[in-house]
Amino acid sequence: MRAFVALTLVLGLLVPAAPAPAQDAEALRREMEQMRKQFEAMQEQYKKTMDSMAERLERVEARPQPAAAAPPVAVQPAPGAPPATGVTAQRPPGSAPSPLDLITPRQPFALYERRGPGQLLFDMGMVSDFVGNLTQRNVQKAEGGTFTGRENRFFPREVEVNLFGRIDPYAEGIIRFEFAQESSDREISATLAEAYLTLLTLPFGTKLSLGQVPVRFGLLSHLHREALPQTDAPNVLTRFFGEEQFRETGAEISWVAPLPFYFEALAGVFNGDNETAFGRGSLRYPLVTGRLRTFFDLEDFGAIELGGSIANGQTPEQLNDQIIGFHTKYKYQPAGWQRALFTIAGEFLYGIRQVNVTDPDAASPVEQKRTRERNGWYAYGEFRPFQHGPLSLWSAGVRYDRTQFPVNPGREWAVEPYLSFMPSEFLRFRVGYKHTERSHRDGVNLNEGSARTVDELFFQTTFFLGAHPSHPF
Amino acid sequence: MRAAIQALSSSLLVLGLFAGDVEAANKIGVITTTTDLKALTEAIGGELVEVEALARGSQNAHDLEVRPSLMAKVRRADLLVVNGLELDQWVEVVVQGANNPKVIGGAPGRVDASAGILVLEAPKTRVDRSMGDVHPLGNPHYTVDPGMAPATTANILEALARVAPQHRAVFERNRREFLGRLDQAMARWTVALAPFQGAKVIVDHNMWPYFLTRFGLVQAGSIEERPGIPPTPGHITKLIALMKEEKIKVILIVPWGDRKLAERVAQDAGAKTVLVASAVGAVKGANTYVDTIDYNVKALAQALR
Numbered sequence: 001m002r003a004f005v006a007l008t009l010v011l012g013l014l015v016p017a018a019p020a021p022a023q024d025a026e027a028l029r030r031e032m033e034q035m036r037k038q039f040e041a042m043q044e045q046y047k048k049t050m051d052s053m054a055e056r057l058e059r060v061e062a063r064p065q066p067a068a069a070a071p072p073v074a075v076q077p078a079p080g081a082p083p084a085t086g087v088t089a090q091r092p093p094g095s096a097p098s099p100l101d102l103i104t105p106r107q108p109f110a111l112y113e114r115r116g117p118g119q120l121l122f123d124m125g126m127v128s129d130f131v132g133n134l135t136q137r138n139v140q141k142a143e144g145g146t147f148t149g150r151e152n153r154f155f156p157r158e159v160e161v162n163l164f165g166r167i168d169p170y171a172e173g174i175i176r177f178e179f180a181q182e183s184s185d186r187e188i189s190a191t192l193a194e195a196y197l198t199l200l201t202l203p204f205g206t207k208l209s210l211g212q213v214p215v216r217f218g219l220l221s222h223l224h225r226e227a228l229p230q231t232d233a234p235n236v237l238t239r240f241f242g243e244e245q246f247r248e249t250g251a252e253i254s255w256v257a258p259l260p261f262y263f264e265a266l267a268g269v270f271n272g273d274n275e276t277a278f279g280r281g282s283l284r285y286p287l288v289t290g291r292l293r294t295f296f297d298l299e300d301f302g303a304i305e306l307g308g309s310i311a312n313g314q315t316p317e318q319l320n321d322q323i324i325g326f327h328t329k330y331k332y333q334p335a336g337w338q339r340a341l342f343t344i345a346g347e348f349l350y351g352i353r354q355v356n357v358t359d360p361d362a363a364s365p366v367e368q369k370r371t372r373e374r375n376g377w378y379a380y381g382e383f384r385p386f387q388h389g390p391l392s393l394w395s396a397g398v399r400y401d402r403t404q405f406p407v408n409p410g411r412e413w414a415v416e417p418y419l420s421f422m423p424s425e426f427l428r429f430r431v432g433y434k435h436t437e438r439s440h441r442d443g444v445n446l447n448e449g450s451a452r453t454v455d456e457l458f459f460q461t462t463f464f465l466g467a468h469p470s471h472p473f
Numbered sequence: 474m475r476a477a478i479q480a481l482s483s484s485l486l487v488l489g490l491f492a493g494d495v496e497a498a499n500k501i502g503v504i505t506t507t508t509d510l511k512a513l514t515e516a517i518g519g520e521l522v523e524v525e526a527l528a529r530g531s532q533n534a535h536d537l538e539v540r541p542s543l544m545a546k547v548r549r550a551d552l553l554v555v556n557g558l559e560l561d562q563w564v565e566v567v568v569q570g571a572n573n574p575k576v577i578g579g580a581p582g583r584v585d586a587s588a589g590i591l592v593l594e595a596p597k598t599r600v601d602r603s604m605g606d607v608h609p610l611g612n613p614h615y616t617v618d619p620g621m622a623p624a625t626t627a628n629i630l631e632a633l634a635r636v637a638p639q640h641r642a643v644f645e646r647n648r649r650e651f652l653g654r655l656d657q658a659m660a661r662w663t664v665a666l667a668p669f670q671g672a673k674v675i676v677d678h679n680m681w682p683y684f685l686t687r688f689g690l691v692q693a694g695s696i697e698e699r700p701g702i703p704p705t706p707g708h709i710t711k712l713i714a715l716m717k718e719e720k721i722k723v724i725l726i727v728p729w730g731d732r733k734l735a736e737r738v739a740q741d742a743g744a745k746t747v748l749v750a751s752a753v754g755a756v757k758g759a760n761t762y763v764d765t766i767d768y769n770v771k772a773l774a775q776a777l778r
Binding site: 156166169199200202205206207254255256257258259260261262263264293295296297303305331333335336338339340388389390393401423424425426472473 | 531532533536539540541542544545548549566570571572573574577578580581602604606610677699702703728729730731734
């Protein structure tokens, strides 16, 4: 059987190779002519393609080549790059300057002349976030609006200048300056909002950030204010951490597990400068934080993030404060869509805080230590129902939050529908309405005003200059 | 509190042990930002590599949402192949969240596949955002042109050889064989599109200059007036008038583009839309790099006939 198959194969291969007896000279001639024409056509095509490539080569050589992320191999100078200016530029790297180098005048504008993409060696980005709000007169008097002291005003909530880039092969750095109007005095304050380095090459999938960092606690507390999904932060976050973003000075280490799904663990040690929640401000009694976060990509069914956080520190009165949080976020993005059709997210905070209280009715008032257990939560949903066209630039959402006051008695709840319009990735307009109701006038009863029921209209304009903002989950 | 710390420590320990097993895989783990680069890397690496792409073929690789699942993939990579020319800048955020020093910028496990290619449409004058989401380094869609594969695969080969120098000979052989197959296919594609030299087409997104130049076709206009910004009605009216005047019969559309708008323009201008594969896996039948170019050449030739 095997011999028969082999014979068949051999015959099969030989037969087509042999000249067909029926094929006459005329047919062969026609076939050759056809092949010759095909060959000429292909030759012509190749000639045109080569001409076109030569033209492209000329065009490319006429300008400097972009600096590509080069592998660590010997790099040839880019063809057409402008000639190096100055004697020092012609010296082999690493060699000492010769006496001739030292006496030769430097080219003062050499950097400008040779400047090209990537030669600044770090990146810059700017964000400008303006917010306006309208509310009742009594709320303004009591300074009980969402933007305390800036009720019924349009003000620069946050103008950021971000400088970021690699420090060396082992680390990267970020410096962020922030200009903002934060109180009723209409002064613009300039602050160093963030300044930290991150060591990138540590072993076992770890990374260490040192300096003034946004503390990654929960879902939103570390975000820049212009990056929040609504105009303002949820009341529960403002009550527990203050209106300022939760940022601290210290060290934070992160570990990403080498697993088929995402799992990240974070731990941080900080001064504890956040005045709303902690404020002890000493490394002898540090603020210690931790967060565990995981993520499941459900492909056609969306994606979900789950996380838990903890922060433990001391208040200026040398009393303990511990905040525990859980968060989740779900997004559904149909196949082929650039953005999620809808997003649902929520976060729950639970605080255990020691406070000193004095009973005013006692004959001899004595401070007593008490423990306050308080909680709060928020949830929001956002919809972007159109994939293409002008309507795809719009999104709408609503947020509900409910919280107890962390120290004093009382609670509040709020609901906030909003509408966003993004003509491009670099420009956003947002309007929103927020209704808040409070059980007490805690902290919002200044000037004999009342702010138990607050209705506010928000207007927000945000624009970005510089690098394209990425879209984190 | 103590119980919480104990639970956390235990879970980290368990995950750490699990991690050890996962890292024991023998193949070179490669992550690419696009499916085109995945296909090219697989052609060079063959059986020695395990490649995953971050963007799906049918997605717009300009603007991907940075999901932690992408970070989990990059966390385990030995090599990260990026398109470069600012197409996939989002990958920097992915790398930041992946905690993998092997693939950070400047590391041996990082390769920009565009290094050394002849870049088209690099602006010669100052650009700003009034022009939309422009690419200041030039048009980044070079992988749709099979003529760019020699340069791109050379970059990938060097990176693979850096990570696994003992397999350089295999990578070189695979590349030679792949480029040989591509050469044969290129002759076929050139012949197929030869009758349409100089033909004008409209595109929905400006991602075909390399491909069209390669085969002697001309892009006469784009539905997208400025990158990343929906076109104005005025632009659409002008485009339809241009198509009628110049008798342009074909609009190339990509799977993630606005198909309804393209079809409306085509209907008004008496033209037809042609769905083309913006990357490997973007459409049915475009499963390999050669299949993808085959699909595009056939679709275009058929529409222009």
